[in-house]
Amino acid sequence: MNRKRKKITLSGIIGGLLCLLFIPVIVINLVLIINSYINPEELPGVLGIKPAIVLSGSMEPAIQTGDLVFIHKTETEKLRVGDVICYLDSGAAVTHRIIAVTDGEDGLPRYITKGDANDAEDHLSVAADQIQGIWKGGRISGLGNALLFMQTTTGMLLFIVLPLLLFFIWDIGIRYHSDKKEAVSRAELEAELSALKAEKENGKTAEQ
Structure with a gap:
């Protein structure tokens, strides 16, 4: 019985751990997928944090190719020179540093960006509605x-x-x-009960 209980307990523990691992992943993926359909013009995120995969080495050594970075929602008015932002350029997410802030022809601020590893600034300035958020240093290498x-x-x-x-x-x-073990144990118990019953009946017969 103890071995049986240990195996069932081990099975339950492993099942629980897998649930703890997969359920949050599934829920987060569902939220990201739903958000991507609701707001196709934005990176999907959860609770104001948007994961983004880095596909180039333009921000090395701070950010490496293949890293997963976490972009935080922010108010564009609070952005300053030196901040690292993530913006969309023709649907692609770009994570670069602000090197200057200017006024556009429409009077709205435009952000001049550049990758730390690049020799030149980005060709086009970034409008506020392109910005997905600010990078505060959170990343998982290689993920x-x-x-x-x-x-x-x-x-x-x-x-x-x-x-x-x-x-x-x-x-x-x-x-x-x-x-299978439970069936064997039940059969053994039934056999023992039958033997005891037969022994009892034999005893009564002998007394008579």
């Missing part, structure tokens, strides 16, 4: 590359489908062995 791989068919099979399949197979095996 962007991993996420890009996970979006491929091979990545989804290796990191999502296969682990879930292995867990279900393992769980089914644990349940099968537990049920």
